[in-house]
Amino acid sequence: MTDEMMKEILGGLTQELRRGVVVLAVLSQLHEPQYGYSLVSKLAEMDFPIEAGTLYPLFRRLEKQGLLESLWDTNESRPRKYYRLSPMGKDVYDQLCEEWSQMVISIGNLLKSEEGEKDGNS
Amino acid sequence: METVERYIYAVTRRLPEKARADVELELRGLIEDLLEERLQGKKASKDDVNEVLMELGNPEDLAKEYGGKPQYLIGPRLFDSYFKVLKLVGSIVLALVELVVVIKAFMAPMGIVAFIIEFLGTLFEAGIQVFVWVTLVFAGVEYFGQDDLGGSAKEWTPALLPEIPDQKRQIPMSESLVGIGLSILFLVMYIMPQRFSVIQVAGSSTTVIPIVNQEMIPRFLPLFIAFAGVTIFKEVWKLAKRVWSGEVAVVNLICNGIAIVLAYLLFANPEFWNPGFIEQVLEANVSSATGILQTLWPLVTTRFIYVIVIAYVIDALSALYRGFSIHDKGARRKLHD
Numbered sequence: 001m002t003d004e005m006m007k008e009i010l011g012g013l014t015q016e017l018r019r020g021v022v023v024l025a026v027l028s029q030l031h032e033p034q035y036g037y038s039l040v041s042k043l044a045e046m047d048f049p050i051e052a053g054t055l056y057p058l059f060r061r062l063e064k065q066g067l068l069e070s071l072w073d074t075n076e077s078r079p080r081k082y083y084r085l086s087p088m089g090k091d092v093y094d095q096l097c098e099e100w101s102q103m104v105i106s107i108g109n110l111l112k113s114e115e116g117e118k119d120g121n122s
Numbered sequence: 123m124e125t126v127e128r129y130i131y132a133v134t135r136r137l138p139e140k141a142r143a144d145v146e147l148e149l150r151g152l153i154e155d156l157l158e159e160r161l162q163g164k165k166a167s168k169d170d171v172n173e174v175l176m177e178l179g180n181p182e183d184l185a186k187e188y189g190g191k192p193q194y195l196i197g198p199r200l201f202d203s204y205f206k207v208l209k210l211v212g213s214i215v216l217a218l219v220e221l222v223v224v225i226k227a228f229m230a231p232m233g234i235v236a237f238i239i240e241f242l243g244t245l246f247e248a249g250i251q252v253f254v255w256v257t258l259v260f261a262g263v264e265y266f267g268q269d270d271l272g273g274s275a276k277e278w279t280p281a282l283l284p285e286i287p288d289q290k291r292q293i294p295m296s297e298s299l300v301g302i303g304l305s306i307l308f309l310v311m312y313i314m315p316q317r318f319s320v321i322q323v324a325g326s327s328t329t330v331i332p333i334v335n336q337e338m339i340p341r342f343l344p345l346f347i348a349f350a351g352v353t354i355f356k357e358v359w360k361l362a363k364r365v366w367s368g369e370v371a372v373v374n375l376i377c378n379g380i381a382i383v384l385a386y387l388l389f390a391n392p393e394f395w396n397p398g399f400i401e402q403v404l405e406a407n408v409s410s411a412t413g414i415l416q417t418l419w420p421l422v423t424t425r426f427i428y429v430i431v432i433a434y435v436i437d438a439l440s441a442l443y444r445g446f447s448i449h450d451k452g453a454r455r456k457l458h459d
Contacts, residue, residue: 036148037155052152053178057187060141078151081144 022050024100026058027093030068033082059083067092125168126153129175136185145188153178195261204260212252213295214302214361219248221303225310291365291444298357305350305357312339312346331402333422338393349384352377371445378438382431389427 025048029039036056043050059081062068067089071082085093130149134142156174157166178184196204223244227237312334356377363370388394396402403415 035151037152041159051177051179052156053184053187056145056148056152057184057189060145060188072147078154079147080151081148 022054022058024096026055027067027085027089027096030083030085033071033084035080035082125171125175126150129181132181133185136182137188141188195257196264200260200264204256208253208256210362211256212249214358215252216245216248217299218302218306219244221306225307293360293364293366295361298361301357302354305353309346309350331399331406332396333399335393335396342388342394345384345388349381349388352380352384366441366444368445371441374441375438378434382434385430386427389430392423395423
């Protein structure tokens with residue numbers, strides 16, 4: 001197994017991991033209305049960069065599912081579509097957060113126990 | 123900015139009609155934002171635009187992210203059924219058209235080269251036809267079909283598991299193909315009696331003595347087609363089911379019942395057979411065979427129906443036996459395991 005192949009596999013797996021939590025990251029920032037590009041910059045600032053090409057379609061999907069509400073703002077120089085959590089979106093976000101915390105704990109335990117075993121064996 | 127418009131068009135044209143205007147506005151806003159950030163008030167050059175668009179990536183992928191129309195003809199949901207149907211229909215149709223080619227070759231003998239050319243040509247043509255039509259139908263289902271179409275969308279239960287094929291319960295494909303072939307052969311023989319069911323008398327001239335009553339063919343033909351059709355239907359059904367079961371045996375029984383009634387209406391009717399057969403034989407003066415033909419003829423015309431009935435009854439009974447009793451044995455054996 002060459003280094004390059006390993007890097008490629010690792011890259012793919014990391015991307016899959018990220019893909020799972022992108023929705024959580026996006027929802028977390030939408031208590032206040034955001035338009036697509038403002039959120040791209042914001043997430044990049046917070047060290048969770050996400051491509052505009054991923055975010056814009058994701059907005060539409062979440063709006064279709066009823067988690068987001070949208071509003072066109074035509075007052076500024078160029079029209080912008082703002083999104084924010086709908087009441088249902090808030091509920092879903094809260095529950096998703098709980099799921100996430102639970103998962104972090106479980107995975108943390110798993111990783112820790114593995115560490116412990118390693119230490120025990122050596 | 124023309125490139126930007128072309129980029130936006132390349133994305134939106136792949137989207138459903140009602141989403142286009144919205145996505146277009148949004149995308150344009152996004153691209154302008156990206157440009158603005160990059161330039162900080164300077165004027166955008168062509169390179170800047172290109173770089174921003176490169177950042178957004180292939181419009182095809184972006185459209186896919188937006189959930190545009192599927193970019194495939196037959197998706198993974200239908201592909202399994204598609205492949206199965208293609209194989210089944212393909213094998214039946216190809217076997218049948220080649221059979222017709224062989225029958226034709228028997229009726230009007232041709233050189234071996236001509237035969238091979240015809241054989242391969244037919245194979246190619248029919249293969250393409252099957253492929254195109256089956257594919258078109260499935261593409262249509264994929265395009266217009268609802269999301270809950272197709273087998274995998276059904277709620278799965280262990281009862282849906284296919285049985286492991288049991289050698290004894292399997293319906294041999296050859297059996298069905300022979301059945302279909304014989305039906306078509308009969309039909310062709312009946313439609314062209316002058317070509318086929320003939321006794322040719324050697325000598326300077328050839329006399330053709332049809333076995334069936336040629337004048338009555340138009341009247342009997344619908345019945346005959348139904349007779350062949352019900353048999354072909356039965357065999358195709360068996361080909362599709364692959365294994366004997368109670369259901370297949372019952373369908374088999376019903377088809378055979380219909381076939382027997384139709385056979386009775388056909389072969390037991392004296393008008394079906396050539397009424398002048400004996401005279402024509404005597405007239406043609408087939409010295410060696412006249413005697414045999416004279417004794418055989420009444421036997422054939424009156425008893426042929428019995429042969430048919432017995433054959434169909436035996437077939438129905440053996441199907442019932444295989445459909446029901448082997449099923450029980452299989453179940454019992456599984457219990458013992």
